[in-house]
Amino acid sequence: MNLSTTLSPARGSAAPRAKGRRARDPLPGFRLALGATLLWLGLIVVLPLAALAVRPWQEGASAMLAALNDGRMFAALRVSFQSAVIAAILDLPLGLILAWALVRTRLPGRRVIDALIDLPFAIPTAVTGITLATLYSPQGWLGAPLSRLGISVAYSVTGIVAALMFVGLPFIVRSVEPVLRDLPPELEEAATLLGARPWQIVARVLTPVLLPALISGFGLAFARGIGEYGSVIFIAGNQPFRSEIAPLLVVVRLQEFDYAGATSIAFILLVASSACLAAVAMLRKRAARGLVAEGAA
């Protein structure tokens, strides 16, 4: 009784004020926030992409047709996508183990490792490229013993994969880490008390729960791998049809002042990457839905 008498005058006075505004605005400043977001997104993302989509057609369809008939371009696309997929897949187990070690164990020097993981984000990619090329060159620290075993990393697709693994690893670790941190360690303890071996815990307990995060990380590493330029070109050897990546071909075309051709390749690269990322996103959604599935509907 008391409550309603104290509330009713307030309600009465609030009603006319609310009339002027949109009645169902749940947040103050909603329009401002939406406007800022759209403007921001438009300027930073949509505008350049639109320019990219328009540019190839400005001199007629011939540039695009030429690009679509260019075997060298398709070879470059294949090299790019193949190496990006392989590198991202190889990064998955590595990233999972690293994230697990960071979250679950009290490794000495954990903070140093933690900082090191982000380093590929911070180093200029050209520096990464030169470093890796030196390391894997036939005279390098790793290249020399490997070449004695008959494995040549530098100046081949293997080298591209090695470089992409380096830049892609932090994406996996940083995607998995927060999710793993949220998982109660009791899950793993319960599994071990029930007789599960370590690999069974990874396969049956951790991986299914971490799958959406793993797919996210995979998508990010993969996307970065397709677009990666600086760290790859020094180690790849850049032989057309063999170890030439698509972004490099764009640069080659630009150096030939063939802007229409360059943007055509870029546009095709954009469409192909978008399709791949959409597929990854769908996969992740499915995996996430599997976790909250309400029985077999």
Added chain:
Amino acid sequence: MSVLIENLARHVAGGKLVLDDVSLHVPDGAFVALVGPSGAGKTTLLRAIAGLDPASSGHVEIDGRAMEGLPPRERNVGFVFQNYALFRHLTVARNISFGLDVRPRTSRPSRAEIDAKVAELLALIQLPDLGDAYPQRLSGGQRQRVALARALATGPRLLLLDEPFGALDPMVRRAVRTWLRDLHDQLGLTTILVTHDQEEALDVADRLVVMQDGRIVQDADGETLDATPATPFVMEFLGETLRFPGVVSDGLFIPADAHVSPFSTNAAEGATEALIRPHEVTLRADAAGGAAKRVGRRGPLERLAVSLGERSVEIERPVEAPPSGPVALEIAQARLFQNGKPAVEGNHPWSDASAVLADVVPEPV
């Protein structure tokens, strides 16, 4: 399965002792509760038995077998975590069968046998129709029972429960408690349960192990704990306690408070504290006494606040007419402590005040 623990100690980083020379014997078929305030080391002890937290020194034996160096996987103990730790990506049935599913092919029962075992356990936990549900859909009480069924699936004879009732609402708690006790008896298990709720422990367990600061303070059944607590802490932990400081002199305990009658005791002379439950007193009309007034009532009992001059205490008694005037307190029975230790050795550590009341001259105020 019996459990024997000898001189177990565990340090954590920083040198803090979380288990300090703990020795405990749990015979086969016993239901023991580890009780104590948070941080007392109960869960650490439970985890040490399961092998999840390695001990710094000491010895653990399960069923006569030394556990040193044996990984948790090979100890075959059932463990129910406080947060249940159910696998949320698996159905209830697959959660329960997890311990069987992960066995190597040679010792794994057939699919049909596993399914039969799951059905049997689902019936046991009274959730026969929820095998296909996912844990998110279950209520707290149901999740808890699923966690228990999962722990029982591999047929352990020793069950370790960490705060199993912590997350349940009070109505469900009581039911689950009774059910758990029945299950223990029915399956012939040995059960060790951790709880911070002494009433729960008294209800369900045969024996209570009271822990404080990483040590076992007392290990006895509920009656013994109440009659002869080893320290004032045990007394206070087990229920509401009134403390009366005083001295023993010439075979009499003389309280420091006004309006409390002395009583005879065979404790040694010196500073002594008498600890009582709120109902272990009677009121006596005393013109020089303190005021008493009712402050609450629950069922057939009422609570009275009695003024003792400097302070006032709340006592409990069957509901009757309120005292007409000032009263004095007469302690009916008390546990006497000197320097934190029981003041009276032997079988009758508490003093029976009623016999000598007639001779007692009330303290002049």
